[in-house]
Amino acid sequence: MRGIAAVVAFVCALAGVRAVEAQGNGRNAHWYMGNYSNEVIVWDEATEEVVDRIPVKRAISLRLGVSEDRSRLYVMDPFFETIEIIALPSKESIGEFTLSEDATRTWIRSFEVHPSQEWMAMFVQSRTKLADRYRIDEPTILRFDLTTYEVTDTIPWPDDESRRSANFRFSPDGDLLYMFTDDLIALDSETFEEVDRWDITEPLEPGLGEMRLPFGRSPYQEEDGVYTGLFRMTDPLQNRRLMGIATVDLAGQDVEFHPIGPDEGVSFVLSPDGTKGYGLKSEIGHYEMWKFDLEGRRVAGRTTFAGRPRMALMPSADGTKLYIYNAGSTIDIYDEETFEFLRTVTLDADMTSVVVVPDPG
16 A cells, blocks of 8 residues: 555656646746635646635626736626726735615626726626616716726717727727727727727728727737737628638737638637637537647648537647636646647636736746
């Protein structure tokens, strides 16, 4: 029995060494995971271990967000009403707020924090319970002060036309608030007056169909205001959907794009060095993992694998591994070069959302 125990101990130690040595270029990342408990789990890529647990005030951290400088974590409750702010790397709660009051419940649909972290733009909608019915208010965009936890202004809708959804980005210097609607509209972040507009629904060149540009977030997007990802468009002559690789310069209103083939509904995430992309194709009973060569503007590889009905993909910070996660309590690890399955990490909680912070302090 002592011999067996020694062998088991050796194997476990070897696995730990292998996990650490896998970070070939020294880069690491921490994963902040919301789950069905009163804590946020912190998972370390290099050791493949849970290294911390951050207590939060409300059970079920449904959605997580991180500030651009990675100094604060924003934790939303499952009712989309309350946001708690966690200071990183101390991992201490520094406050929470809600806009709900009495019989009125206000849903926070989306938000974007100003680079100064003094305020956020917030897309909300309220519901009030009356004696005989519910009153649903029109969606509203608010300026919310993060020092006083008060609404200080209402941001007008472009063209005085409200929308059922709205997403935002700030320019790196914080002077502009970009609003993604049918068009891409730049507002002065102090006066909220429109200063520029980019009609992104119009074809970029004559003969092309409408193109959906990529503005997805990536923990490894190196250049501020520049987004790389897959675009989708309809070929007006053949009436078929195409996809390709596009790099969008938000401030310069410039797009470099290259079609690569039929649209197969593949997701996209950027590699740490920006030279590759990865994606998942999910159909019932059929799952594929894709690799894109962004410099060669081509599909570099694709393979079928044992996926899951709900899943997401993220490359490791050192670029040697691919992680399949969400939903559930497991992270499947694959070799980036060969797509070979390596191992599964099992956590003690089902994750609801994940934020990846490279090179944590």
